[in-house]
Each structure stands twice: as structure tokens, then as C-alpha cells.
Amino acid sequence: xxxxxxxxxxxxxxxxxxxxxxxxxxxxxxxxxxxxxxxxxxxxxxxxxxxxxxxxxxxxxxxxxxxxxxxxxxxxxxxxxxxxxxxxxxxxxxxxxxxxxxxxxxxxxxxxxxxxxxxxxxxxxxxxxxxxxxxxxxxxxxxxxxxxxxxxxxxxxxxxxxxxxxxxxxxxxxxxxxxxxxxxxxxxxxxxxxxxxxxxxxxxxxxxxxxxxxxxxxxxxxxxxxxxxxxxxxxxxxxxxxxxxxxxxxxxxxxxxxxxxxxxxxxxxxxxxxxxxxxxxxxxxxxxxxxxxxxxxxxxxxxxxxxxxxxxxxxxxxxxxxxxxxxxxxxxxxxxxxxxxxxxxxxxxxxxxxxxxxxxxxxxxxxxxxxxxxxxxxxxxxxxxxxxxxxxxxxxxxxxxxxx
Numbered sequence: 001x002x003x004x005x006x007x008x009x010x011x012x013x014x015x016x017x018x019x020x021x022x023x024x025x026x027x028x029x030x031x032x033x034x035x036x037x038x039x040x041x042x043x044x045x046x047x048x049x050x051x052x053x054x055x056x057x058x059x060x061x062x063x064x065x066x067x068x069x070x071x072x073x074x075x076x077x078x079x080x081x082x083x084x085x086x087x088x089x090x091x092x093x094x095x096x097x098x099x100x101x102x103x104x105x106x107x108x109x110x111x112x113x114x115x116x117x118x119x120x121x122x123x124x125x126x127x128x129x130x131x132x133x134x135x136x137x138x139x140x141x142x143x144x145x146x147x148x149x150x151x152x153x154x155x156x157x158x159x160x161x162x163x164x165x166x167x168x169x170x171x172x173x174x175x176x177x178x179x180x181x182x183x184x185x186x187x188x189x190x191x192x193x194x195x196x197x198x199x200x201x202x203x204x205x206x207x208x209x210x211x212x213x214x215x216x217x218x219x220x221x222x223x224x225x226x227x228x229x230x231x232x233x234x235x236x237x238x239x240x241x242x243x244x245x246x247x248x249x250x251x252x253x254x255x256x257x258x259x260x261x262x263x264x265x266x267x268x269x270x271x272x273x274x275x276x277x278x279x280x281x282x283x284x285x286x287x288x289x290x291x292x293x294x295x296x297x298x299x300x301x302x303x304x305x306x307x308x309x310x311x312x313x314x315x316x317x318x319x320x321x322x323x324x325x326x327x328x329x330x331x332x333x334x335x336x337x338x339x340x341x342x343x344x345x346x347x348x349x350x351x352x353x354x355x356x357x358x359x360x361x362x363x364x365x366x367x368x369x370x371x372x373x374x375x376x377x378x379x380x381x382x383x384x385x386x387x388x389x390x391x392x393x394x395x396x397x398x399x400x401x402x403x404x
Contacts, residue, residue: 003032004032005031005104006020006081007105009082009083009088010038013159013160014042016083018047019163020166033049034100037058045057058101059100060100073104073108074107074108076108078113080113080115081105082114084117086123090131112140115143116142119154120156143225145158145160145244146244168218169221169222169389181393182226183226186227189228189266189268189269191231192219194217194232194273195274196208196210197256202287203287203288207281208277209275210275211364212364215356215388218387219395220242221242231248233248233274235275235276253277253306257307261312264313264316268322271399272313272323272326273326276306278305281301281302310325311347314350323351326353326354326356327356328356329356350376354371356369368385369388370385
């Protein structure tokens with residue numbers, strides 16, 4: 001069981017801290033909530049105490065005998081500040097210690113994650129950006145805000161990321177250490193495809209596959225956390241958009257091909273995690289295909305090949321661009337999983353191939369995964385079983401080692 005300090009700043013997004021707290025406690029962590037005085041004007045201390053099972057205070061004058069303003073930070077395994085308001089980021093960057101939360105930040109020796117939430121003008125102000133740069137330079141992880149509806153009619157960057165996204169990245173920081181989430185993709189542009197394409201048979205039915213898009217979502221989320229500009233081409237996925245990521249929804253393999261080719265020319269890395277259908281119906285019925293009374297009458301569906309998007313990306317890529325493919329493989333009489341994957345890597349010509357053993361369907365839709373990353377130079381990197389965000393972090397480590 002890990003000890004997490006959940007700092008809560010005084011913004012309207014403080015209500016989402018209760019959802020994040022629930023995610024942490026349900027994962028088995030011991031959570032101490034340390035709000036600012038302003039935060040308690042949005043969410044009462046009783047809510048945080050009931051959900052955490054721990055006392056809540058905001059000042060350094062409570063529990064003086066326990067020296068709480070020092071001990072809480074010293075004994076923490078992870079500190080997450082959500083929401084981190086413009087004021088709180090400024091006080092943390094300046095090294096202030098005028099309440100229990102900022103004092104805790106000064107005594108923490110563990111990973112510290114700031115999750116900003118504020119109006120767009122505040123986030124984009126040079127003072128806030130300087131404070132963010134200062135905190136990152138000191139080793140803290142400052143996530144980019146989500147883009148969306150803010151307080152009142154305003155919309156733009158500054159929305160608090162969804163608690164599920166924050167919890168997933170916090171788990172990676174706890175298990176793999178903060179270095180796997182440092183901002184080493186800053187200034188890079190990344191295109192990730194995710195999900196499974198759907199090829200229509202008629203207005204009701206389609207040919208598809210079992211890909212949930214969760215691994216592609218994790219790859220996009222981790223890349224954004226590491227500072228990249230991320231475009232996510234999403235095929236048939238109904239999940240909340242990862243924070244700081246622009247989503248391009250598509251349906252068919254042809255639509256995915258068009259979107260990926262349009263977004264990829266100026267990308268540093270293209271990751272083809274989507275499961276693209278190899279075949280599609282030669283024609284699509286204008287009306288629903290009916291079941292006949294005679295059981296011997298079964299409609300025949302003629303299939304044609306879909307374009308090979310990965311091979312086309314490799315053929316058209318600009319100098320310096322890294323292309324990463326994915327392979328969901330099972331062993332058979334002709335070879336094991338890695339034998340088939342190595343043949344695919346040679347056939348496609350991409351730089352890296354992330355291989356999933358999907359025998360028995362154990363990967364699809366699950367929150368965890370394991371993989372082997374094959375490289376064109378013949379090396380193989382095993383990614384141990386873990387959350388899909390942890391697998392994504394390991395994949396990006398391998399990618400970063402090959403970026404110019």
C-alpha cells in the first residue's frame with residue numbers, strides 16, 4: 001500500500017478531486033488529503049475525510065505535536081496536486097510555505113505531480129508558463145490541461161483532466177518512477193492511431209475486430225504527459241478524449257488511412273496502434289440484409305483488400321520520422337508469435353514493432369498488457385506485464401532512444 005498525498009487547490013474543479021480520491025482508495029492506497037483553505041469553499045472537509053478515512057486540515061497549527069507540516073511530505077510515496085490553480089503553481093514555484101499544502105511540497109522527497117486547472121488566459125499567461133517551467137526543471141511532473149468547457153460559457157485549454165487519466169499516470173509514477181514521465185517529448189509532434197476499424201455490410205452491421213483502443217489511448221496520454229503535441233486518430237472508440245490530445249474520429253480503414261496520411265507528414269513519430277481491417281465488403285447494401293425464411297438462403301459477402309496503411313506510411317515518411325507498428329499475433333503450425341512478428345516487421349519496413357500475444361483474447365479490453373518491442377536492427381525489448389499506461393511508458397522509452 002502506497003501513501004499518497006492529494007493536494008487540492010481552490011478552484012471549481014476541486015469537486016473532481018473527490019473522484020480522484022475515490023480512484024486512489026479503491027486501488028488500495030492510503031490517501032491524506034491536504035486542501036488549501038480556498039479549496040474547502042468548494043468541497044467540505046467532511047467529504048474528503050469520509051472518502052479517505054484520514055483527518056483533513058489546511059494550516060500548520062493543527063497536530064503540532066506530530067509536526068504535520070513536515071511529516072506528511074516526508075512519509076509520502078507520491079504527491080498529486082489536483083486541481084493546481086495558477087496561484088498554487090506560483091506559490092509552489094516560489095517555494096512558499098504559507099499553508100499546510102505548500103509546506104508539504106517543500107518537504108516531499110517523492111514524485112510530485114501537478115494537475116493544472118484554470119481559465120485559458122491564466123494558463124497561457126507568461127507568469128504561469130514560467131512557473132510551470134520552473135517546477136518541471138526541478139523535477140516535478142506538470143501535466144498539460146485538458147481542452148474543453150470551463151466555468152460558465154468559456155471553453156479552451158485549462159480544464160482539469162479526467163480523474164481516470166490522472167490516476168493512470170499516478171500509477172505509472174508510483175510503479176516505474178517519475179523519470180518515465182519527464183517532459184522529454186517536449187517540442188515533438190506525435191500521431192497515434194487507436195481502436196479498430198469498422199467496415200459496413202449494410203446500414204446496421206459491420207465487420208470489425210475486438211480492439212478496445214485502450215492501449216492507443218494510453219500511448220497518447222503518456223506522450224501528452226511527456227510534453228508532446230499529440231494527434232489521436234481514433235477508430236470506433238467511445239472513450240473520453242485524453243487530456244491535451246486532439247482526437248480525429250474515423251470509422252473505416254479508408255477513413256483512417258486518409259486521416260493518418262494527412263496528419264503524419266510533419267510528425268516526428270507515427271504510432272500505428274489501431275487494428276486496421278485487412279478486408280472490407282466489396283459492396284455495401286443500401287438496406288438491411290434480411291434473414292430469409294428458408295435457412296438454406298444465406299447471403300454471400302465478397303471481400304476485397306483494404307490498403308496497407310502501415311506500409312504506405314513507411315514508403316512516404318519524411319527523413320528522420322520514426323514509424324512504429326503494432327502486431328496482435330497468435331502462434332500456429334507455421335511459427336510462434338515472435339516468428340510471425342519478425343516476418344511482419346521485415347515485410348512492413350517500420351522502425352519498431354510492438355508485439356502483443358493475443359492468444360485466448362487476453363489483451364482485448366483489459367486494463368493491463370505485456371509486449372515485446374522488436375527493432376529493425378534485430379534487437380528485442382521485453383515489456384513486462386503491467387497497466388497499459390506502464391506499457392505505453394516503456395514503449396516511449398524505446399522510441400526516445402531512437403529519435404534524433
